[in-house]
Amino acid sequence: MSRTQTLITKLIIAFLITLLCMLWSLHVGTAPISWSNIFSWLSSLFAHTTADNNLTSDQNFFILSTLRGPRTVAAFGIGAALGATGLTLQTLLKNPLAEPYTLGLSGGSALGAIAALTFNLEPATFFVPLASVMGCVLAVSLILALTWRRLHYESRSLILFGVMTSLFFGALVVTLLAFLSPDKMQAAMLWLLGEFGTSRDLWIFKLGPVIFICFALLMWRAKSFDAMELGDARMLSLGFSPRQEKLIAVILCTLMTALAVSIVGLVGFIGLASPHISRRILKSSQHQWLLPASALTGGTLLIAADNLGRILAKNSEIPAGSISALLGAPVLIALLVRRHHATIE
Amino acid sequence: MLRLNDVSAGYEKPKPIIKNISLEIKAGEIFIFVGPNGSGKSTLLKTALGLLLPQSGSITLDQKNLHTLSLQERASKISLLESQISIAAPLTVDELLDLSSATSSNSLIKHDVIKALDIKKFLNRSILELSSGEKRRVLLAHALATPSEIIMLDEPFAHLDWRHQIQFVETLVHWQKNFRTTFVLAVHELNLAVQLAHRMAVLDKGNLIACDTPENIFTNPSVGEVFAFQAMIDENPIDGSRRLTLAKR
Amino acid sequence: MRTIFLLIALTSVAHASPKRIVTLSPALSEMIYAIHADDALVGVVEFSDFPEAVKKKTQVGAFNKPNMEKIISLKPDMVFLSPEGPSDIRVQLERLHLPFTIIPMDTFDHVKASAKVLGDYLQRTEEARAFEKNWDDEFKKVIKAHNRVKLFRKPIVFIEVQNEPLMAAGKKTFINEMIELCGAKNSVTQSGYPVVSKEFIATTHLDHILLADYFPTQKIKDEALAKWHSWTPTKETPVHLLNSDLVSRPGPRLLQGLKQVCEILESSQ
Numbered sequence: 001m002s003r004t005q006t007l008i009t010k011l012i013i014a015f016l017i018t019l020l021c022m023l024w025s026l027h028v029g030t031a032p033i034s035w036s037n038i039f040s041w042l043s044s045l046f047a048h049t050t051a052d053n054n055l056t057s058d059q060n061f062f063i064l065s066t067l068r069g070p071r072t073v074a075a076f077g078i079g080a081a082l083g084a085t086g087l088t089l090q091t092l093l094k095n096p097l098a099e100p101y102t103l104g105l106s107g108g109s110a111l112g113a114i115a116a117l118t119f120n121l122e123p124a125t126f127f128v129p130l131a132s133v134m135g136c137v138l139a140v141s142l143i144l145a146l147t148w149r150r151l152h153y154e155s156r157s158l159i160l161f162g163v164m165t166s167l168f169f170g171a172l173v174v175t176l177l178a179f180l181s182p183d184k185m186q187a188a189m190l191w192l193l194g195e196f197g198t199s200r201d202l203w204i205f206k207l208g209p210v211i212f213i214c215f216a217l218l219m220w221r222a223k224s225f226d227a228m229e230l231g232d233a234r235m236l237s238l239g240f241s242p243r244q245e246k247l248i249a250v251i252l253c254t255l256m257t258a259l260a261v262s263i264v265g266l267v268g269f270i271g272l273a274s275p276h277i278s279r280r281i282l283k284s285s286q287h288q289w290l291l292p293a294s295a296l297t298g299g300t301l302l303i304a305a306d307n308l309g310r311i312l313a314k315n316s317e318i319p320a321g322s323i324s325a326l327l328g329a330p331v332l333i334a335l336l337v338r339r340h341h342a343t344i345e
Numbered sequence: 346m347l348r349l350n351d352v353s354a355g356y357e358k359p360k361p362i363i364k365n366i367s368l369e370i371k372a373g374e375i376f377i378f379v380g381p382n383g384s385g386k387s388t389l390l391k392t393a394l395g396l397l398l399p400q401s402g403s404i405t406l407d408q409k410n411l412h413t414l415s416l417q418e419r420a421s422k423i424s425l426l427e428s429q430i431s432i433a434a435p436l437t438v439d440e441l442l443d444l445s446s447a448t449s450s451n452s453l454i455k456h457d458v459i460k461a462l463d464i465k466k467f468l469n470r471s472i473l474e475l476s477s478g479e480k481r482r483v484l485l486a487h488a489l490a491t492p493s494e495i496i497m498l499d500e501p502f503a504h505l506d507w508r509h510q511i512q513f514v515e516t517l518v519h520w521q522k523n524f525r526t527t528f529v530l531a532v533h534e535l536n537l538a539v540q541l542a543h544r545m546a547v548l549d550k551g552n553l554i555a556c557d558t559p560e561n562i563f564t565n566p567s568v569g570e571v572f573a574f575q576a577m578i579d580e581n582p583i584d585g586s587r588r589l590t591l592a593k594r
Numbered sequence: 595m596r597t598i599f600l601l602i603a604l605t606s607v608a609h610a611s612p613k614r615i616v617t618l619s620p621a622l623s624e625m626i627y628a629i630h631a632d633d634a635l636v637g638v639v640e641f642s643d644f645p646e647a648v649k650k651k652t653q654v655g656a657f658n659k660p661n662m663e664k665i666i667s668l669k670p671d672m673v674f675l676s677p678e679g680p681s682d683i684r685v686q687l688e689r690l691h692l693p694f695t696i697i698p699m700d701t702f703d704h705v706k707a708s709a710k711v712l713g714d715y716l717q718r719t720e721e722a723r724a725f726e727k728n729w730d731d732e733f734k735k736v737i738k739a740h741n742r743v744k745l746f747r748k749p750i751v752f753i754e755v756q757n758e759p760l761m762a763a764g765k766k767t768f769i770n771e772m773i774e775l776c777g778a779k780n781s782v783t784q785s786g787y788p789v790v791s792k793e794f795i796a797t798t799h800l801d802h803i804l805l806a807d808y809f810p811t812q813k814i815k816d817e818a819l820a821k822w823h824s825w826t827p828t829k830e831t832p833v834h835l836l837n838s839d840l841v842s843r844p845g846p847r848l849l850q851g852l853k854q855v856c857e858i859l860e861s862s863q
Contacts, residue, residue: 031663063663066690094433186658187680199685226444229434233396237424237491238444239417285436315664316656
């Protein structure tokens, strides 16, 4: 099999695994819904037929359509966004530990979203993502203002300023929390842990297309991201503008992260682990393959984390963000131990 | 073909690293910059590429201002391989070569560079695993596979062993003859420079000291002052190539 | 003709299928029991623990994040919740076509009113009225008892709800209403549960210190008392232990809390 064929096959397998994970997600929940119910619900979606007039399956269809279905789609969409963003940031910063949150994107998004949630700006489905994006843009603008001239050269300074910015915004978030009433503070803290199962899951149907367009744009620039590995001089030599390409990458990452965060709150490690897993599996460093693979991996991981969170706690749920953090820590440690960074003199 | 008109450039305004450089590089020649460490060779190459904006002066390519060309046009005319490239991702050699737009559509060139740089056995290995000499050869192969009219190389011979240095000298000559590529190099190895160059330029502390054929350069007293040596160029008795002999001043 | 209609109407009422209700706050569960309507209760939220019988009811998840699937499968006719939870719960309930009623339980009046709302819905109007009457009676008793005592000035009280860090009950809390009804004054002027510094205690004259914390063990209780007794500024101040369940949980037991507080304040006159 040629290399391209191997890569395509691997992507297809990854896609199938993601589908299986989504099916698993449809099965998880306190209401006992059988596999036959799930499959007839799925076929009803495609065939636009109505449920057979069995009361139980009506209720099950209702739960699938209003609760589990949107939740599964949201988990996939957000995990995919985080995976793709993680990969792009790792390339941009030339740092295998970069996360969607390393540039301070999470802190800024969280500040904006919590402010919108607290002041109950209506309609929430418009204002919370908007505030999240604004907060994210604020954080990123801060970093870019500090490093603009340096964007022309190596990206090492970005990560430093990014970490500082994220600490700063994190402090702002905690300060904001202190002013909230106890119940609002509790809601905000749950959100900060990364939770599904709220009415925000539905937003994926509006924000999802935007995330998808961002992903498509990342794919369009895939070749320039490959060139980014070799530095600014090579990028120019290959016909790409280093500044422009980095700016496009930063803008797309900002948008994707902010939209993801506005739905689910802070979920860590998905963006960190997905690119590494994808590289291991694909054995390729080309972004045209790694981007879809990271997206699929991220989606699968987040769905799995959410499922575990629901399975491990009987009547309530452990937030998906907590599970991903708990599982991600060992992954992070393993990565640190094996870290590999070569400089050519 | 490539002309620098009174160019001063650097990383911070207003501290230029290279000052008031004016020179012209002709099509099809092999032009080599030499000079002590910190003389501004790398800065000059980056400025010629357009990576650094000149703080004063202008750069023209075929009479057109470098910075008015589109990115694609510029890339087709001029490219640069830096002396130090830090790579973080485990790119395989094969993938690295595929980055050059030429190789993905023209496997003939890819085949040529692989043969010329002797890297066939590394094709599926990650560049992070290779020794510094092997990495350099892979990057040189990548650079040669990129189809620009002017190919600039910063310290191409670093880390190469003797055999590969000679091999690369032959490759450059072969490339220049067959593809009419203009090569602009910055090197430390004066003896190699002398063998290879049609013309050379000497930089010191950002200033252009001399720009001439190798024979004239090394008999120029100002050059001798810069390097603190006396020099003589004659013919190597074994193969007739230019030979440089140095002695302390 | 009219008689037939009346008969039919009465029979429909009598044979109306019993309502199924879910409560999303422990206080509301307590109220259901207080009006003897617990046979309608099919789902309660976590940490509903009074009376004992409620622990046997099906749980529907946490106060902050009730399990919607569970609630749907219980097929409730009405979901009762308090305004304190995350607003998203209401959005979800509406989206899922689950009928719900919000019942505030912030003040004594709210608690009394909740009996009527619940009673009306569950057709336990008799029991609700009995609850209201008992409520009013007890209140009157307390006020009367308090009026017997003539005070030159209102005693100043500090109410602790947590020791580390030191947190007090301020205005707009139940316990504050209680001490005011019993004729005392709160040393703390902020609303809610502010964190206070020990300096504040040292520089304020206090007639009583009430401990309304939740103490998991006797040992911790004793330690808390000892702490106040051993600290110089408060060595002489009377320190009293309260049952936190009675004074901070909204619901029918507030009356008992009120009685306890007044007794304590009066007895030390």
